[in-house]
Amino acid sequence: xxxxxxxxxxxxxxxxxxxxxxxxxxxxxxxxxxxxxxxxxxxxxxxxxxxxxxxxxxxxxxxxxxxxxxxxxxxxxxxxxxxxxxxxxxxxxxxxxxxxxxxxxxxxxxxxxxxxxxxxxxxxxxxxxxxxxxxxxxxxxxxxxxxxxxxxxxxxxxxxxxxxxxxxxxxxxxxxxxxxxxx
Numbered sequence: 404x405x406x407x408x409x410x411x412x413x414x415x416x417x418x419x420x421x422x423x424x425x426x427x428x429x430x431x432x433x434x435x436x437x438x439x440x441x442x443x444x445x446x447x448x449x450x451x452x453x454x455x456x457x458x459x460x461x462x463x464x465x466x467x468x469x470x471x472x473x474x475x476x477x478x479x480x481x482x483x484x485x486x487x488x489x490x491x492x493x494x495x496x497x498x499x500x501x502x503x504x505x506x507x508x509x510x511x512x513x514x515x516x517x518x519x520x521x522x523x524x525x526x527x528x529x530x531x532x533x534x535x536x537x538x539x540x541x542x543x544x545x546x547x548x549x550x551x552x553x554x555x556x557x558x559x560x561x562x563x564x565x566x567x568x569x570x571x572x573x574x575x576x577x578x579x580x581x582x583x584x585x586x
Contacts, residue, residue, distance in 0.1 A: 404577055404578070404579055405577070405578055406575050406576065406577050406578075407575070407576050407578070408563075408573045408574065408575045408576075409573065409574055409576075410571060410572075410573055411554070411562060411571075411572040411573055411574045412552075412571060412572040413569075413571055414569030414570055414571055416572075417535070417564075417569075417570045417571060417572060418455075418570070420535060420551035420552055421452065421455050421456060421459065421535070421551065421570075422459070423551060424456060424533060424535070424549055424550075424551045425456055425459040425460055427533075427549045428456065428460060428502065428531070428533060428549050429460065431531060431548060431549060432531075435500075435529070437500045437529070437531075439462075439463060439464065439500075440462065440499070440500045440501065440502045440531070441462075441464050441467060441494060441496075441499045441500070441501050441502070442456065442457045442460075442462055442464075442466055442467065442501075442502045442504060443466070443467035443468065443469055443492065443501055443502070443503050443504065443517075443521070444466060444467070444468050444469070444504045444505075445468075445469050445471060445503070445504065445505045445506075445513060445514075445517050446468055446469060446470045446471075446488055448505070448506030448507065448535075448563075448564035448566070449469075449504045449505040449506050450466075450468050450504075451506070451564065451566045451567040451570060452504050452505075452506055452535050452564070452570075453466055453468075453504035454466060454567075455570075456502075456504060456533070464493065464494055465493040465494075466493075467490075467491060467492040467493055467494075468488075468490060468491045468492075469490045469492075469517050469520055469521070470487055470488040470489065470490050471513060471516040471517050471519075471520055472486075472487045473487070474516035474517070474519050474520045475512065475513070475516045490520065492521075492524050495524075495525055496521060496522075496524040496525030496526065496527050497525040497526055497527075498526070498527070498528045499525075499527050499528060500527065500528050500529050500530075500531070501521065501527045501529070501530045501531070502530075502531045502533060503517060503518075503521070503530050503531065503532050503533070504533050504534070505517070505532075505533075505534050505535075506534065506535050506536065506564040507534065507535065507536040507538065507562055507563070507564065508532075508534040508536065508537045508538070508541075508545070508547055508550075509538050509540050509541075509561075510540055510541060510542040510543065511541050511542055511543030511544070511545035512542065512543060514532060514543075514545045515543055515545065518530070531548045531549065532545070532546075532547045532548050532549070533547060533548060533549035533550070534547045534549075534550055534551070535550075535551040535552065535564060535572075536550075536551065536552050536553075536554060536562055536564070536572070537550040537552070537553050538553070538554060538556055538562060539555075539556065552572075554574075556574070557576075559576055559577050559578065560574055560575065560576050560577075561574070561575050562574050562575075563575060
């Protein structure tokens with residue numbers, strides 16, 4: 404099995420998507436009369452994206468970060484030594500409106516793990532989910548409120564946010580290649 408990657412979007416294109424997402428988030432916050440949301444990014448790509456959105460929206464509370472490694476339902480499959488970082492939620496969660504940010508929504512399992520961790524810290528008033536990329540392949544009934552891009556990918560492809568500076572999107576394709584030559 405080999406994998407090839409190619410650039411899907413460069414930094415300028417990704418920054419344009421972030422601008423669009425910021426506008427959608429402002430509209431949604433105004434529609435719901437939410438004045439001081441707390442933004443939380445999921446490590447790693449979600450934090451990169453959240454840093455830019457947090458700055459663009461001019462939010463007053465510090466950015467929160469989640470490392471959901473121990474909350475994943477596939478934790479035992481990732482191996483014995485995953486790179487785990489502490490989560491940092493700078494203010495209490497109780498009765499706060501949260502904007503949860505992730506880079507790519509695929510199966511929904513990362514978001515499920517993030518929600519479990521958030522609720523371990525308290526009971527938010529509401530959670531808005533924003534993702535840069537929403538791709539097919541959902542395994543859980545989780546849908547984002549704000550999305551930057553809905554790419555059409557083949558089953559053997561995945562999309563990854565690279566960064567942190569500059570940000571870009573790449574598509575990886577896995578192919579089966581025979582190890583023997585039939586000439």
